[in-house]
Amino acid sequence: MKQSRRNFLKTSAVLGASVVGLSSAKPTKAAPQNILSDERMGVLVDTTACIGCRKCEWACKKAHDMPAGNIESYDDRTVFEKRRRPDAKALTVVNEYQNPNGKFPLNVKVQCMHCDHPACVSACIVGAFSKQANGSVIWDTDKCIGCRYCMVACPFQVPAFEFEKAWSPDIKKCDFCFDRTKTGLLPACVEICPMEVLTYGKRDELIRAAKEKIRLYPERYVNHIFGEYEVGGTSWMYLSSMDFTKVDFPKLSQNPAPGVTEAIQHGIFAYFIPPIAIYALLGGVMWLNKNRKHESHGEEE
């Protein structure tokens, strides 16, 4: 008798612990990863050095097993006549802007900015996006349901979708060469760039380097590191000789993109208190009205 009771207590304790363990482990397991490590890497893009050779576009496609074509075909500069955007077939593109003050046009490489507080990670319905310790914002094919809310949420309008595919279309965007950097390689675009436009390094060191560049060559750069503070900071940061709005960068505040949304969302769902309170209130009203009806209709029924 005693034995069995002890056993019973033991089992219930184990059961209870495992239930608690499961329920507390679940959110961390299910919720998307969103790490902001001090060691996170970034890239500093010095647009004033870029010559628009578009080798990075080729290398990017090669690294991601996308049809890349002949590397010589990238010498074609007529593509600069139109502003291009990254899409499902090209995760990075270079655009060219005429510089009214300088002799040379300005070339700007575009790809995912890898935000420190990514709107896509916050928005994704199934948590397919995640911010990794090394700064990359990556995307998990196996989870995605193709709702395209990330595209609505992204302040840079970066995620692209394979609209032409009937079965299992993918979201496509720069993944900061997550598979390459894992093995110690440089991101493909950084590696191939012949002009050293792209500097890969720890984000805070890149900011220091960028500030130094602006201090040393104030006539070459505008005094603004795009991405240092925009939407709470991004892993990719830019230096430019022209105002950033003139080279098609969106004007953004310093607040993290998902900020207000998460505050509202957590307000409505604060520990489920508001929903439960409404439930209780409605239940009370219902009960009161039911009783009142009973009293007035007593003799009829």
Add this chain to the structure above:
Amino acid sequence: MEHFFKPTPIQKKFFTPIIMIVSVIALNGLIFLLGRFLFGIGAITNLNDQFPWGIWIGIDVAAGVALAAGGFTTAALGHIMHRDKYEVIIRPALLTAMLGYTFVAMSVMIDLGRYHFIWHPLIMWNGTSVLFEVGICVMIYLTVLYIEFLPIVTERFIGRVNLPGFLKKFNNTVDKLLRFLDKGLEKTMFIFIISGVVLSCLHQSSLGTLMVIAGPKMHPLWQTPILPLLFLISAICVGFPMVIFESIISSKSFGLKPETDVLSGLGRMVGPLLLIYLAAKLIDIVVRQTYVYLMEVNTESIMFTIELLLGVVIPLRMFFSRKISSTPAGLFIASGLVIFGVLLNRINNFIVAYTPPYAEASYFPSIGEISVTLGFIALEILLFRAFVMIFPIISVPQKVAPKTKYAIRGLFK
């Protein structure tokens, strides 16, 4: 009481000339829908990387959810506030909500690139995602609506189970099952009814939060942190007008007398609700000083003005007028305007206000998108008609007093 109303299956011919036209529209939508599944979203829609969401989300989902709000507002009025007078409209409103949400779910499904993973949110949770919250709430609410509808099914078939062919021997078992279900539901229905109202409040408001994350990509006339509040109030506003509108159309179509007394009673509640909404909307544009955008003439300012003037101010005045809100015609027009206003508001929030930074051209829905949207609406009308012919939904005056047990099954006595 001079006459009794009892929900009765309507005995009419299914096909009329109008229903034929509706069927053609439905069929046309289904053909384009087939195209979407065979050739992909890009082939049928005008969506692209700049405009990831179009009318399938803006109208079918966002407006669809709002226009199905009649279900929870009438449930709150009839069941929670216990206003027995309005019992006659609960069933039609419930059916509208049930069909409406079913089509919302279907619209989400066809818009999803990877529709075969539609179940993922059930096991892959992201607590920070508004869409996740909306998705889960809508899924649960849809289930609740089906449960709320079950007593109508049991009422229809208890004692009348007549399966064809060799299934005949199960007649008794099915009947017993229905009786068991009916008994259980009668005792527990209040749980589902309150859940339905709570879930509706949650996702109606969260639907508004959905676009907040688009930040500066959304026009400041609509982009406001109180969007969830505005969405909730406007959903409550459109609940009764939707019931009135539909009830008048049903009566007309089935040759019944519109229940003007009940409907104008509903109408009298719409005026104050619209006033609250208008106040919230005006306070919002004053506090955020976005009225400056109304000084310039562009698509956004025109759409905003139409939405507020035609969809809120005019019906507000109409519903407050005793003379107008006591005639079927006046009620019909005023309700139609509120519905139009909320529909336009959802389109504005999800489509017009959305101005992505690198758009080459603005978005306008393709023939395929419009066809599918119209097709779904047509299908809903056809299903509604079929349901009211099969199930006791619309209240019809009775010659003899009905047995109370069956008239108020599923309600509280």
